[in-house]
Amino acid sequence: MEKLIVSSSPHIHAKATTQSIMRDVLIALSPATVAGIVLFGWRALLIVCVCVATAILSEFLFNLIVKKKQTVSDLSAAVTGLLLGLSLPTTATVWHCIVGSVFAIIVVKCLFGGIGCNFANPAVTARVMLFIAFAGSIGGGAATKFAEITAGATPLELIKTGESYKLPELLDMFLGNRSGSIGETCAIALILGFVYLVIRRVISWHTPVIFVATVFVLSVLITNDPTVALYEVLSGGLLIGAIFMATDYVTTPINKYGKMIFALGCGLITVLIRFWGSYPEGVSFAILIMNILSPYIEKLCTRIPFGKEKRTK
Amino acid sequence: MFGFKLLGNTRIPHHKNTADMQPVRMAPPKEVLLPMAQHIGAPATPIVKVGDEVKVGQLIAEASGHVSAPIYASVSGKVTKLDSYLRHDGRTVPAIRIESDGLMTPADNIAPPTVTDLDSLIEAIEASGLVGLGGAGFPTAVKFDAIKEGKIDTVVLNGAECEPYITSDARAMIDRSGLMREGIELLKKFVPEIKKYIFGIESNKQASIDELKRVFADDGAVEIKVLPSLYPQGAEKILVHNTTGRVIPAGKLPAEVGVVILNVTTLATLANYVKTGMPLVEKCITVDGSAIKHPKNVICPIGTSIRDVLDFVDGERDEPGKVIFGGPMTGFPAYSLDEPIVKNTNAITVLTKKDAKEREATACIHCGRCVEACPLNLVPTAFTKALDIENVDERMARLEEYSIMLCMECGCCSFVCPANRPLIQNNRMAKNSLREYNSHRAKLK
Incomplete structure (x- = not known):
């Protein structure tokens, strides 16, 4: 008698797994990581490595201590660590990296139940925490190796303080030769990652494009100057935030229209903070605020089931 | 092109390996097991006893009530046991075991039914034991209730066959297209209220589409609608929407919007019964899957065990990990190779041990x-x-x-x-x- 497996349909399965999705995100982040190391030097590599290692180790130890099944192999902790590392400037010390990664993984992710249960993006929250707690040392950005001036004022700070004449060339902005965090400056590398994620169907183009477009359009309307608006788009953490943080599955609405509203809200809040807030940069705050609103947006955007007249209450 | 947004967007593998293979008829098995429930509704009531000699097409169990269907002997031979059969839904139903004499002698009373109007057509369908052959197994005659009430203006013929591997419907549309035309002529003659006949076929079946377009070229009431090869085109609500644009309200049947769905093979079998009087005793099934090295379309008597079918199709098959009645998306797994092919089996999909391995569930990542x-x-x-x-x-x-x-x-x-x-x-x-x-x-x- 053959032993046959009896289980529920469907009996076949799409290829994507949580691990393969996270691996794709890591691959998509690699151009920006390489660019960051080229632009900011070996210290960038050190920071990224410390963040990734601490993140993975934190999750491993947490699961060990609370006797949960190990989830390190799904690579989500590595993604969080890498994203955090890339959103720090090279002025960050090893201690900043360790504190940030432990906070991201233990406080924001694991204490809420681990992967899939956190309500805010761990990397974004940790970055905001470090940004506020250590504003003096890692508030702004570090200058690249190729910058003529070593002062680390970021383009956004320059715009905010009215020193626009000190802004780098647009080409430098695209290539990433400007002050800022490790992974956020090289627009071309980030866009490469975006294209990869869309081709691999890990994310849809809607969130990043709507987020960036909202910032661009509002900036044009406010400044009446498309060039400044372009600087706004290429500055700060907008691209890395829009492509890699605002597309996080767990902390954004599950439905397509919800994702669009989420992106629109992110763009709006970013612009509000950048132009009228006391901080030069608002991407992380915008994503964090929209993370909190995400369940409500999701609920509003639920599609009406096929064949039902209207929403049941 | 369609004027409305089509439903269904899941890309699944097609594996239509057997699309070019004409069905082959297998020799009668030594024994068949005929469960009394091969349809949705009440199980049929056996009218034979152990030791009775039966012939192919002889009535061995009567329909019990309106939503039910009669069952006919699929081989000639001797009733050896009034057995029972554990269905996949957990019900145990009576079953008749027949030992074949290998001769396949047809019953003496096989003769085309007299069909003169809609009532006699429905009677003939009832007598044929026909059920929805696409998979659900809903007694076909019951679908005609709505037609009789005059509520139906469109018949949708389901040739979507959206499951991987299966090509038995695709083959039927090529090999039995003449019967399909006869079936539609029958309906046209007796149900003039039906104005439109729409075949819904997935775009991955070009040969079937071409054949039906050729057969129905001069028929203005018949439309061949090519559907995208995106799962699940063959599902009732999706099919009706994508072929007619009509939306079946939640909790209602297609009749609510004036539509009846018939599977293409059901249509051909219906026409064949009216022409020859031979009830539903055999099925064409696709045998394929990752464990099958030489896939085939096979015509076998209903009640043949999966083991006999597999032995006929592919002696070199890998050891099966999972054997599925139907396709891998919605089919249900067999617990034993001794389970019989029934009326609504359209395929046997055999997966290797490796492909059948259960995948461990992890936390939802809210990916949408x-x-x-x-x-x-x-x-x-x-x-x-x-x-x-x-x-x-x-x-x-x-x-x-x-x-x-x-x-x-x-x-x-x-x-x-x-x-x-x-x-x-x-x-x-x-x-x-x-x-x-x-x-x-x-x-x-």
């Missing part, structure tokens, strides 16, 4: 793939969350609110889930518990 994949706009993750609510009334209210009963278990959500969540299983459980809850409440009132 299931929400995007659901062709009926349901939110699978919401059902799972609702099932966790402790208070029964609240749980049921929530499931109702999210329209769990709409779920047709097409499998898209489970198929795309990267965390291998048991979404379909949850939905089935939720549907059953809500059904029980509601019937219990109705009793209390």
